[in-house]
Amino acid sequence: MQRIGDKPTTRRWLIGTGVALSLLFLLLPLVAIFAQAFAEGIGLFWENLSDEYTLAAIGLTLFIAVLTIPINLVFGVFLAWLVTRFEFPGRRLLQTLIDIPFAVSPVVAGLVYLLLYGRTGWIGGWLDGHDIQLMFAWPGIVLVTLFVTCPFVARELIPLMQAQGAREEEAAVTLGASGFTIFRRVTLPNIKWALLYGVILTNARAVGEFGAVSVVSGSIRGETNTLPLHVELLYQDYNTVGAFTAAALLALIALFTLAAKAGLEWRAARREEFR
Amino acid sequence: ADRELLNSSYDIARELFATINPEFIDWWQEQQDESVDVKQSHGGSSKQARAILQGLKADVVTFNQVTDVDVLAEAGLVAEDWQQQFPNNASPYYSTTAFLVREGNPNGIESWDDLIEDDVEIVFPNPKTSGNGRYTYLAAWGYADRELDGDEEKIREFMKQFLNNVKVFDTGGRGATTTFVERNIGDVLISFESEVNNIRKEYGEDDYDVVVPPVSILAEFPVAVVEQYAERNDNLDLAKGYLDYLYTEEAQRLLAGFNYRVNDETVQQEFADQFPKTELLRVEDVFGGWNEVMDQHFAGGGILDQLQRR
Amino acid sequence: MSSTTLFARAASKRVLPGFGLSLGVVLLYVSLILLLPMTSLIGELSQLSLAEYWAIISEERVVASYTITILAAAIAAIVNAVFGLLMAWVLVRYDFPGKRLLDALMDLPFALPTAVAGITLATMYSSSGFMGRLLAPLGIEVAYTWVGIALAMAFTSIPFVVRTVQPVLEDLPVEIDEAALTLGASDGLAFRRVILPLLWPALVTGTGLAFVRSLGEFGAVIFIAGNMPYETEITSLMIFVKLQEYDYAGASAIASVVLAVSLLLLLALNLWQGHFVKRLHGGKS
Amino acid sequence: MSIRLTNISKTFGKTTALYPLDLDIAEGELVGLLGPSGSGKTTLLRIIAGLEQADRGAQAGRIHAGRIHFGARDVTNVHVRDRRIGFVFQHYALFRHMSVFDNVAFGLTALPRRDRPSSGEIRTRVHRLLEMVQLETFANRYPAQLSGGQQQRVSLARALALKPDVLLLDEPFGALDAKVRQELRRWLRHLHDELGFTSVFVTHDQEEALELSDRVVVMSNGRIEQIDEPDTLYRAPANRFVFEFLGDVNRLEGEVRNGILTCGDARLAVDLPNGHQELLMRPHELRLTINPSETTHLPAIVTAIAPVGAEIRVELEADWLPSPWLATLRHADFERLDIRRGQRLYIELRRWHRFDKDPASHAGFALAS
Amino acid sequence: MSIRLTNISKTFGKTTALYPLDLDIAEGELVGLLGPSGSGKTTLLRIIAGLEQADRGAQAGRIHAGRIHFGARDVTNVHVRDRRIGFVFQHYALFRHMSVFDNVAFGLTALPRRDRPSSGEIRTRVHRLLEMVQLETFANRYPAQLSGGQQQRVSLARALALKPDVLLLDEPFGALDAKVRQELRRWLRHLHDELGFTSVFVTHDQEEALELSDRVVVMSNGRIEQIDEPDTLYRAPANRFVFEFLGDVNRLEGEVRNGILTCGDARLAVDLPNGHQELLMRPHELRLTINPSETTHLPAIVTAIAPVGAEIRVELEADWLPSPWLATLRHADFERLDIRRGQRLYIELRRWHRFDKDPASHAGFALAS
Ligand SMILES: Nc1ncnc2c1ncn2[C@@H]1O[C@H](COP(=O)(O)OP(=O)(O)OP(=O)(O)O)[C@@H](O)[C@H]1O
Numbered sequence A: 001m002q003r004i005g006d007k008p009t010t011r012r013w014l015i016g017t018g019v020a021l022s023l024l025f026l027l028l029p030l031v032a033i034f035a036q037a038f039a040e041g042i043g044l045f046w047e048n049l050s051d052e053y054t055l056a057a058i059g060l061t062l063f064i065a066v067l068t069i070p071i072n073l074v075f076g077v078f079l080a081w082l083v084t085r086f087e088f089p090g091r092r093l094l095q096t097l098i099d100i101p102f103a104v105s106p107v108v109a110g111l112v113y114l115l116l117y118g119r120t121g122w123i124g125g126w127l128d129g130h131d132i133q134l135m136f137a138w139p140g141i142v143l144v145t146l147f148v149t150c151p152f153v154a155r156e157l158i159p160l161m162q163a164q165g166a167r168e169e170e171a172a173v174t175l176g177a178s179g180f181t182i183f184r185r186v187t188l189p190n191i192k193w194a195l196l197y198g199v200i201l202t203n204a205r206a207v208g209e210f211g212a213v214s215v216v217s218g219s220i221r222g223e224t225n226t227l228p229l230h231v232e233l234l235y236q237d238y239n240t241v242g243a244f245t246a247a248a249l250l251a252l253i254a255l256f257t258l259a260a261k262a263g264l265e266w267r268a269a270r271r272e273e274f275r
Numbered sequence B: 001a002d003r004e005l006l007n008s009s010y011d012i013a014r015e016l017f018a019t020i021n022p023e024f025i026d027w028w029q030e031q032q033d034e035s036v037d038v039k040q041s042h043g044g045s046s047k048q049a050r051a052i053l054q055g056l057k058a059d060v061v062t063f064n065q066v067t068d069v070d071v072l073a074e075a076g077l078v079a080e081d082w083q084q085q086f087p088n089n090a091s092p093y094y095s096t097t098a099f100l101v102r103e104g105n106p107n108g109i110e111s112w113d114d115l116i117e118d119d120v121e122i123v124f125p126n127p128k129t130s131g132n133g134r135y136t137y138l139a140a141w142g143y144a145d146r147e148l149d150g151d152e153e154k155i156r157e158f159m160k161q162f163l164n165n166v167k168v169f170d171t172g173g174r175g176a177t178t179t180f181v182e183r184n185i186g187d188v189l190i191s192f193e194s195e196v197n198n199i200r201k202e203y204g205e206d207d208y209d210v211v212v213p214p215v216s217i218l219a220e221f222p223v224a225v226v227e228q229y230a231e232r233n234d235n236l237d238l239a240k241g242y243l244d245y246l247y248t249e250e251a252q253r254l255l256a257g258f259n260y261r262v263n264d265e266t267v268q269q270e271f272a273d274q275f276p277k278t279e280l281l282r283v284e285d286v287f288g289g290w291n292e293v294m295d296q297h298f299a300g301g302g303i304l305d306q307l308q309r310r
Numbered sequence C: 001m002s003s004t005t006l007f008a009r010a011a012s013k014r015v016l017p018g019f020g021l022s023l024g025v026v027l028l029y030v031s032l033i034l035l036l037p038m039t040s041l042i043g044e045l046s047q048l049s050l051a052e053y054w055a056i057i058s059e060e061r062v063v064a065s066y067t068i069t070i071l072a073a074a075i076a077a078i079v080n081a082v083f084g085l086l087m088a089w090v091l092v093r094y095d096f097p098g099k100r101l102l103d104a105l106m107d108l109p110f111a112l113p114t115a116v117a118g119i120t121l122a123t124m125y126s127s128s129g130f131m132g133r134l135l136a137p138l139g140i141e142v143a144y145t146w147v148g149i150a151l152a153m154a155f156t157s158i159p160f161v162v163r164t165v166q167p168v169l170e171d172l173p174v175e176i177d178e179a180a181l182t183l184g185a186s187d188g189l190a191f192r193r194v195i196l197p198l199l200w201p202a203l204v205t206g207t208g209l210a211f212v213r214s215l216g217e218f219g220a221v222i223f224i225a226g227n228m229p230y231e232t233e234i235t236s237l238m239i240f241v242k243l244q245e246y247d248y249a250g251a252s253a254i255a256s257v258v259l260a261v262s263l264l265l266l267l268a269l270n271l272w273q274g275h276f277v278k279r280l281h282g283g284k285s
Numbered sequence D, E: 001m002s003i004r005l006t007n008i009s010k011t012f013g014k015t016t017a018l019y020p021l022d023l024d025i026a027e028g029e030l031v032g033l034l035g036p037s038g039s040g041k042t043t044l045l046r047i048i049a050g051l052e053q054a055d056r057g058a059q060a061g062r063i064h065a066g067r068i069h070f071g072a073r074d075v076t077n078v079h080v081r082d083r084r085i086g087f088v089f090q091h092y093a094l095f096r097h098m099s100v101f102d103n104v105a106f107g108l109t110a111l112p113r114r115d116r117p118s119s120g121e122i123r124t125r126v127h128r129l130l131e132m133v134q135l136e137t138f139a140n141r142y143p144a145q146l147s148g149g150q151q152q153r154v155s156l157a158r159a160l161a162l163k164p165d166v167l168l169l170d171e172p173f174g175a176l177d178a179k180v181r182q183e184l185r186r187w188l189r190h191l192h193d194e195l196g197f198t199s200v201f202v203t204h205d206q207e208e209a210l211e212l213s214d215r216v217v218v219m220s221n222g223r224i225e226q227i228d229e230p231d232t233l234y235r236a237p238a239n240r241f242v243f244e245f246l247g248d249v250n251r252l253e254g255e256v257r258n259g260i261l262t263c264g265d266a267r268l269a270v271d272l273p274n275g276h277q278e279l280l281m282r283p284h285e286l287r288l289t290i291n292p293s294e295t296t297h298l299p300a301i302v303t304a305i306a307p308v309g310a311e312i313r314v315e316l317e318a319d320w321l322p323s324p325w326l327a328t329l330r331h332a333d334f335e336r337l338d339i340r341r342g343q344r345l346y347i348e349l350r351r352w353h354r355f356d357k358d359p360a361s362h363a364g365f366a367l368a369s
């Protein structure tokens, strides 16, 4: 097979440059995080890790992710089903709308929530009157996390479902299947990898969001302090090793995410070959 | 615990209150026979005030800027006469701005006019985003005002040079410290005296020297009860008790241990050699009050912006 | 509401089930989570007169921040375009040991919290950091200069170009290469005249997304920026400053500028791409 | 189950896919929908299935909405799910993640619990179906592991599992190799005859439509051009479109004067009124001779020869011909004439066809052969 | 330019796509590579083009590496770029982002500056090419705005722009409609004859190979089965594979004893030695009669009738037949016999074929027809 750029020298040069640059720009920062975390030995690393407030931050962060993911999963599936399986006025607009979180800077995202649900906001005022606290409590963190992560699942599903078309679902209808049966037995198996991929991305962002959460969290230690906020707090507090320990934890979650994604892709590729 | 108190504080006070809170809890237990718990929320002092405005239900605030409490007072969350409710303008401890220089003070920096030399690189946080930075700016201005007899033209010239020597403007005190210490940038770091001493302790007494200029500014650390919320939380007495505690000899000693200056005479004497005598200018005296300062100097297009224009 | 009846009629005889339910769920969610909060931004803005609005967004220091942000974002986007294209090519066209790991690594910037990326990059590239010390003798200063801003922006938006170009490159049939070769084209010419134009839409889209993302980036940039007024202050910092001053309206005003630019750019990208795709995949002349 | 469509039409936005049309299909019939791309075949089939909704009266600017009956039952507003149809999709639309067995069993397992057969019975029924489509041994394979023809048979078994009243197939063999296509075609015909349901299939391949259907519906541009049995269709096309669409056509245009059609140096005695005339002929309606006859003088040169199966295809050109003609000969005739490329021969017409502007007119003329 | 392949073989990993083979193609010839899927046609064509490298000696475990000559020039190690070939891809592989004009001009504009014609000359040449493929008016369109047949013609013009010595086409019409395919086929034949280059094309369609080629190379499983002219190929297939591949086949197996082949209640007088025998017949080699003849007793029942063009296809079944037979009749015969479905008839054989295990043996028997 003859392809462009197949000459061994071209090949070697391009791969070499690509690998070198990737290592420099991507791998090195990762190494730096761990180097800093272990700078003062593993003992201090452990000590920092088992700090009461670090543990609380880990707990809160996971709690937020666990709440956010299913909600955006359901939303993403409904949205993808809607825009890929039906024609209706406003379909394109809807698709553009869900890109808003990409265009909005996270700090601004936090701000708009604060303005709305904060004590002086028009909904927040009413809520405050009824002693309901959204901002500076976990519901507020969930809300902004929902905002910043809402496009991920849908963005994975829409191109795939568009490419797959509605044929199999139509076939299922002609065979008398009900809506839920169609989804569970025909659609879901076809999109499950993309769905998982969307979940992984949502998770990564939900766990790592800083700007938006920082605005609405109130940073009450042990209560509304998420892991990324905790990194900042420790860092501000001259606890560099502690900060990088928490950062290393987040980096580990990131690495796990990447591994899971790569694993999924690999599986998908293998299934593709198998077909 | 029977009751919970939330203290909203500035971001670098984490260790401080981590030390004070357990002592207070014991103290309260002794006095009132009630077990309580104190929660801490830390962030930039302005950000914390904003959060409270928007509904963060803190019972007390322990800030590093008077203006941030004023904002709460304006909104009616804090009593209007809050500065009268506790001694010393409701400021249980205070500090001033001081210099951290590298070992042996190679540039021979002793006072503010040493900072406008051409070859001096300064690091301090952005006055726009940091109270810490604002105090530094005001201290320099106050010094110049005194030395130049209030000739505004010349003061501005002085300040221009001063700002010109700034190498990096971080958003907060911590960022500036990192820049100076870990990234090895600049000849002098300007911050609260308390901070500067802490840093020296943290990063090596041998590598840095602290210089307290003969003239500087008085930085008050105001405290207040957020009455509206405390009342709602049924915590009025507890909140007041907490702040009262900060004035006890026991607490003042703890504060001094963190390099804050205090008014308790016994403690003052104990720590006398730690705090060099300095003349401390008051914002009210030099600038006429915080409102004037904010309007004239730090607002968009104000004097600070004018000075920094290239 | 008339639009409801319009939807209802269009939906009355759909073959696949779930239109009503999906539409309901999606509209509810989009309204509550996306649109409602955005109205508060408009509410804030409405407190400003036009003149005030203009004064805030055209203030000298803010304008300087636009210039810096846009320039740095543009440089980051262009760097990413080149790097992304190279990586997409290497990952799609060649096989080599470690390729899978390299591929996975491309997503790191998305998975890593930006604040973590920010402090890490600042630590690495400061004059005492590993990279800083390496570059200092060459007279290259990264941290606390616009180079640092561009670097942080580039880092956080690396995946955009790679991940948009990669699938398009994968889908290019071998025959395209072969056709060019049988017609006597050299590798360089074939790449320039045949491959690149076909990747163009994806490349531009990816670069555009990277640019938009860079415009709004705060966490990663702020640590390495130096934040010198008129020199290394980014627009997100200006918003942050306004917030510190309890000036919500001012913050909203500046945010609205960034938002408008971002949305316009996204829209333009969408339209342009639609036009391009139409030419490649049919539609009347 | 018979199918009756009355006044069915369909527009997509501004394009009209189907103009109002009626169609009757008898019980047990196998009907082919034949037409060029875009003629509306798929749309019509999907409307029968209920996968597409025909225009309502108001939308179509007409007073009476179209209706669809299956037997005596009006199914116009019945959902696909309840129409009791089996649908076979062009690209099979098999469930990729299910085994062949599960694909075929899907309809049965999707029944509401009270109607659902026991799993044992489902197994028996699926195996009977797989036997019928000769895929017993493939039950555990996945669609990706089957050839196109096998996939299509699975798709058929799946559609038949619920014993539909009506079987609808959209280009069932369109994606298959010529060889496989032919086999499957014959096999479908048998299956249909055996099980006796009513079937409608779409194709754009004339040969397929003619070979497989009891009756063929020829469509073009959203209209039905002719409905007839294959034989009739071929012999008596309703109009020029149908004639041209059903096979290769040779065209002769010229001026008729006093019973003689002239075109360049070609001459032909015809029984037609004076004026401009156009005659059409199929390749097998040409005969080649060494000498011109009294009534026909159509000289031509052989430009290409290709033996294909039992026939030889000969391409002919002449000055008076704007585009080449095609003739098919039997081997015997071919050898008798000893035809070589470049040779000059004379063409005789066994039969010709003529269509007036009037769409319903087909005039033919046949020579005793 | 003649093409000569010697000792060419190709393996992909463990699969052998081509066993060592030789092939000679004369200057100006139009040769078709015909075979079932996976038989190695594409691989062979791509090796000729230089898009694929044939095995080197060592790899193939042989001493002498294969060689490819174009005329007297050894091109074995010449890069595609420099082989002076034109290649037409099955799915056209047009550059989607270029207009028709730019596509055709690509090769010319890609020439090194010193060889490149002036832009005026390029324009003239491209327009001449577009005229040749009858697409003058489409110069400014984009590929997506063309039909499949038009795209394929652009692809051809593009391949011809550099005046290649050799034109190679991989299933050039595979993706096209039956009707368009036939037209384009004839058009290609003319073009080839006119321009006189050497052409090799790949197809898996027997009809296409037979109709289009001067000589056909029949391949199966990486080997060449036969190289011959279409007529010879059809009449004298080298082996059973070729015979079966080139058309429909009816099969009769039985025991021969004393010149009589018996199979169930079927009997047939044959001049063959005793033992098990298998006879093969094409559909047009069957004749249907009302009564059995003296020498032949092959009763069968008509199970399907389909008129297709000039012929009628009749499907026949019988107890003694494991799978149905297919006969093609002329309309006249069909009407004379008045054939209906379910009718019982007798089959006579005009001709039959027999292949021994020995690959080169083809024995035939023909009745005077
Ligand atoms: N969903 C749709 N939206 C818009 N137009 C459509 C739609 N489906 C079909 N059409 C149009 O309706 C007309 C008839 O299409 P249809 O698919 O029925 O044709 P067909 O005869 O099946 O053609 P083919 O042989 O290409 O499948 C075409 O002009 C087509 O473009």
Ligand SMILES: Nc1ncnc2c1ncn2[C@@H]1O[C@H](COP(=O)(O)OP(=O)(O)OP(=O)(O)O)[C@@H](O)[C@H]1O
Residues within 6 Å of the ligand: E012, E013, E015, E016, E017, E035, E036, E037, E038, E039, E040, E041, E042, E043, E044, E204
């Ligand atoms: N790049 C490749 N890698 C591995 N095997 C290959 C490759 N290309 C072809 N083969 C194998 O070589 C054999 C011949 O393939 P080739 O494509 O030449 O067949 P073909 O006759 O063109 O078939 P088709 O009619 O399906 O195009 C097949 O078994 C095929 O699987």
Ligand SMILES: [Mg+2]
Residues within 6 Å of the ligand: D041, D042, D043, D202
């Ligand atoms: Mg169709």
Ligand SMILES: [Mg+2]
Residues within 6 Å of the ligand: E041, E042, E043, E202
């Ligand atoms: Mg092939």
Ligand SMILES: O=S(=O)([O-])[O-]
Residues within 6 Å of the ligand: B010, B011, B012, B044, B045, B064, B125, B129, B130, B131, B132, B133, B171, B172, B173, B174
């Ligand atoms: O943390 S400060 O805001 O005081 O710099």
